[in-house]
């Protein structure tokens with residue numbers, strides 16, 4: 001229940017305890033944990049370095065309370081960021097679950113899904129459930145998620161375990177955003193003080209967040225397929241090989257992304273250490289050591305290292321370096 005706060009069992013458990021907002025004035029630890037969850041979403045705290053409360057009741061209650069606090073701030077950017085972070089944390093839990101648990105959770109969202117146990121796609125899900133989630137968030141920009149690139153048989157899309165978890169992540173993000181979009185009645189004074197504190201701290205971080213968003217979302221459609229995939233994996237906290245990290249960092253630096261912006265890309269990666277990452281990024285930007293400004297590997301080197309996703313993208317057939325992708329992208333789109 002603490003891991004999956006959207007489940008019916010959790011809701012029933014919370015309602016049975018019959019705690020109302022007034023009583024929450026007394027429950028400082030719940031409010032503190034709820035506050036921590038929200039701060040983690042805009043301070044780029046890794047999913048792995050979060051410390052859930054050892055008291056399960058505190059952990060369970062901190063979810064609805066954090067939704068209440070986010071609702072109170074009334075800022076769509078915070079709502080989205082909080083939903084993204086919570087859904088990302090749940091994705092990390094889900095990946096380690098047995099297939100029966102994953103199926104149970106998917107079915108709690110009324111998905112039509114079954115286990116086929118066939119590698120590499122051990123699940124088959126109804127294409128409507130697939131489409132609804134594969135067209136949300138960052139997935140919408142990735143060719144690998146487009147329905148035309150999938151195996152579709154009798155209305156079912158065949159997917160890997162990781163893909164089911166990733167699609168569930170989008171479902172959960174939407175669920176949390178909807179919950180936080182509801183109106184709340186008046187809140188007690190001490191809760192209002194926490195809301196005001198979150199509002200103030202979030203507005204201080206907002207200028208940096210917008211650069212992060214610009215990198216991840218707005219210009220994403222102009223990034224070559226390899227960079228989109230590396231970026232997606234870095235933001236989700238997944239491991240990148242040395243070649244992939246080097247390519248992503250040097251590419252972003254060449255696109256004019258600041259050193260701080262690049263460092264934030266890696267905040268969710270399991271072994272993230274800000275000082276070490278800063279040193280490496282500054283080195284690649286030519287601010288340390290030999291003062292050489294490094295360039296990304298060219299396409300043939302990336303292919304040799306297995307880091308090119310072997311894209312069907314027609315632009316990829318006309319370029320030698322990921323750096324020139326966006327130069328071809330604009331005229332092509334203009335003609336279309």
Ligand code: SF4
Nearest residue numbers: 224226299308316322
């Ligand atoms: S061809 Fe080049 S730009 Fe395209 S995905 Fe492969 S490495 Fe990236």
